[in-house]
Amino acid sequence: MAQTFQSLSMLQVMAWGVLFFGGIYLGFGALNWLITRHLLPALGIGRVLDPRPVGPEQLRRELLQSGGSVLIFGLGMVFPWGLLQLGWARLAVNPGGWQIAVEILVLAVWNDIHFWINHRLLHTRWLRRFHGPHHRSVVSTPFSTYSFHPVEALMLGNVILPPMLVHDFSFWALAAVPLFSLFFNNVGHSNYDFFPRVSYSHWFAASRRHHLHHAAHGGNYGFQFTFMDRLFGTRLPADAADVQLDAFRKKQKVAHEASA
Structure with a gap:
């Protein structure tokens, strides 16, 4: 598979990249x-985190912006391919199962570090305007995952390039990065608490934490894991969005009583 990828032409790499990212985005989202x-x-399992409605206009905007991100990510596959063509990076030859597993684990940790750094930068006053389009989805949906400004997509899309320069990873470990990254991203934007009984700091409460990031517009810059937010003191309290959500519920209750 590694040899097949390296033997593709530039146009083939970009075409397959767009198809790959478009397919996993729509597949995971649906x-x-x-x-x-x-x-x-x-089935009565789990609960919705933010009860505020999502209109069709938001979904159309998310799909349109995500289409741009799919193009950037897909066409951007030419960069890892280019590193291999130039000899600046190489793929592991005949890697074993344990090597692939360890590499995936290392890349998963790197993915969270890379995401936290770029996400934190996107919340600075210099780059905030490029993150604004993503935060228009105050109530996130599974289709918010790639709903980025092109600058944000470029920042997040280079995640595998630095590791490739320092280690000869297996093809399968590198190919796993967009899969587990989108999976974590999709779960985080689902606006659904899959495991209400676990603590707020648990890995399985990632959707709870990222829901608060969208509702409160800051903090919780990490994604699946919590170590970066813990290290830099950027984790939001579990009740960070209670004021907004309580106000919405009261408004709903008043409207229901008025129409009764």
């Missing part, structure tokens, strides 16, 4: 929507 909007509520 599956998550089905599970969190229909299956789990019907």
Whole structure:
């Protein structure tokens, strides 16, 4: 597989990249929507985090912005391919299963570090305007995952380039990065608490933490893991969005009583 990837032409790499990122974005998004909007509520498992409605205009905007990100990520596959062509990076030859597993674990930790650094930068006054389009989704959806300004997509899309320069990773470990990254991203934007009984600091409470980031517009810059927010003191308290959500519920209650 590694040899096949390296033997592709530049246009083939970009075409396959767009198809790959578009396919996983739509596939994960549709599956998550089905599970969190229909299956789990019907089974009485978990709960919606933010009850405020999401309109069709938001979904159209998310899909349009995500289309741009898919193009950037897909066309951007030419950069790791280019590192290999130039000899600046190499792929591992005949890697064993344990090597691939360890590499995936290392890349998962790096992915969270890379995400935290770039996400924190995007909340500075110099780059905030490029993160604003993503935060228009105050109530996140599975289709918010790639809903980025092009500058943000470029910042987040270079995650595998630095590791490739310092180690000969296996093809399968590198290919796993966009898969687990989008999976974590999709879960975080699902607006659904899959495991209400686990603590707020648990890895399985990632959707709870990222929901608060969208509702409170700051803090919780990490994603699946919590070590970066703990290290730099940027973790939001579990009740950070209570004021906004309580105000919405009171408004709903008043409207319901008025119409009764």
